[in-house]
Amino acid sequence: MIFSSELIKGTLKTIVLKLLADNKKMYGYEITQRVKELTKDRIQLTEGALYPTLHALEADGLLTTETEYIGKRVRKYYSLSPKGKSKAKERVSEFTEFVETMQSLLDIKPRLA
Amino acid sequence: MIFSSELIKGTLKTIVLKLLADNKKMYGYEITQRVKELTKDRIQLTEGALYPTLHALEADGLLTTETEYIGKRVRKYYSLSPKGKSKAKERVSEFTEFVETMQSLLDIKPRLA
DNA sequence: TAATAATACCTAAGAGTTTGATGTATTGAA
DNA sequence: TTCAATACATCAAACTCTTAGGTATTATTA
Numbered sequence: 001m002i003f004s005s006e007l008i009k010g011t012l013k014t015i016v017l018k019l020l021a022d023n024k025k026m027y028g029y030e031i032t033q034r035v036k037e038l039t040k041d042r043i044q045l046t047e048g049a050l051y052p053t054l055h056a057l058e059a060d061g062l063l064t065t066e067t068e069y070i071g072k073r074v075r076k077y078y079s080l081s082p083k084g085k086s087k088a089k090e091r092v093s094e095f096t097e098f099v100e101t102m103q104s105l106l107d108i109k110p111r112l113a
Numbered sequence: 114m115i116f117s118s119e120l121i122k123g124t125l126k127t128i129v130l131k132l133l134a135d136n137k138k139m140y141g142y143e144i145t146q147r148v149k150e151l152t153k154d155r156i157q158l159t160e161g162a163l164y165p166t167l168h169a170l171e172a173d174g175l176l177t178t179e180t181e182y183i184g185k186r187v188r189k190y191y192s193l194s195p196k197g198k199s200k201a202k203e204r205v206s207e208f209t210e211f212v213e214t215m216q217s218l219l220d221i222k223p224r225l226a
Numbered sequence: 227t228a229a230t231a232a233t234a235c236c237t238a239a240g241a242g243t244t245t246g247a248t249g250t251a252t253t254g255a256a
Numbered sequence: 257t258t259c260a261a262t263a264c265a266t267c268a269a270a271c272t273c274t275t276a277g278g279t280a281t282t283a284t285t286a
Contacts, residue, residue: 005273007211010123018219029234039214049273051236073281074235092219098120099212101152106131106205118244122272142263162244164265169243186252187264 003042005049012045012053014095017062017080017088025066025077028054054078062087116155118162125158125166127208130175130193130201138179138190141167167191175200 019031026034032045057063062084068075080088132144139147145158170176175197181188193201 001207001210003207003211003214006126007123007208009273010120011215013119015215015218022220027234028236033233035218038218042210042214043218046274047234047236048238048275052272055236070234071281073233075233076235094114094116095120095215095219097114097155098116099215101116101155102124102128102208102212105128105148105151105156106208122244140263141265146262159245160263160265161246161267165243183263184252186262188262189264 001042002044008043008045011095012049013057014091015043015045016050016053016057017084017091020063020078020080021085021088025079027075027077057084114155115157121156121158122162124208125162126170127204128156128158129163129166129170130197130204133176133191133193134198134201138192140188140190170197 015035016031019034020026023034028047028050032047032050035043035045054063058065058078062081063078064081066077066079068077128148129144132147133139136147141160141163145160145163148156148158167176171178171191175194176191177194179190179192181190
């Protein structure tokens with residue numbers, strides 16, 4: 001089962017920030033592959049969604065970049081800035097609380113069974 | 114703490130379908146208030162987002178409507194169609210699985226009861 | 227060796243959704 | 257009487273994603 005893009009939308013930034021918090025630096029393609037692998041193909045980030053998001057996070061001062069050449073191929077690494085590190089923690093804990101809230105909402109027993 | 118609209122976006126339809134699954138019929142304003150109340154103000158659905166969503170679910174054949182008059186005031190009730198009922202279950206279980214996947218990704222220690 | 231797949235960056239048009247404001251009208255409370 | 261709450265809803269602007277495409281290098285396979 002592949003999760004609907006709707007669900008992924010709300011958490012894309014959280015995923016990216018958390019991966020970077022755990023991995024110091026990663027490049028875009030690597031992020032898509034890592035997420036695919038970690039979630040057994042259930043979350044598939046498309047490049048069309050990922051790259052604009054990375055650029056937006058960079059523009060917000062949460063990410064810094066450095067370019068490396070692997071042979072002749074360009075590779076652009078993204079890392080968390082200090083601001084990005086605190087944002088990553090914030091986002092993860094927000095998600096945790098959100099899940100608890102959602103569970104209480106979704107676990108409600110019908111009034112008339 | 115009020116949750117970011119980004120998080121809510123991904124689960125708006127799930128919330129609406131689940132509430133209707135538990136309550137037989139509800140009207141739009143009631144949904145916003147119920148969610149606010151059940152989540153202690155942490156999820157606030159805006160009408161600008163809710164009504165188009167209700168209309169979209171209705172157009173998909175997941176909801177049926179009936180109009181009632183409370184005094185002179187119009188009230189439009191939404192209910193799940195049979196198709197909507199199975200969709201509600203589907204959405205809730207998709208969300209549950211999504212949470213499990215996200216938790217492994219975010220390395221959150223599950224606080225599931 | 228030639229074609230294909232995978233790696234790696236990215237953009238852009240169109241589609242879809244949300245925000246924030248606004249509109250209408252009734253009812254209840256101060 | 258006036259303001260807040262109830263209750264429906266829409267709309268333009270802003271925003272985001274999807275889908276498709278572009279460029280180029282390296283690895284694989286037929």
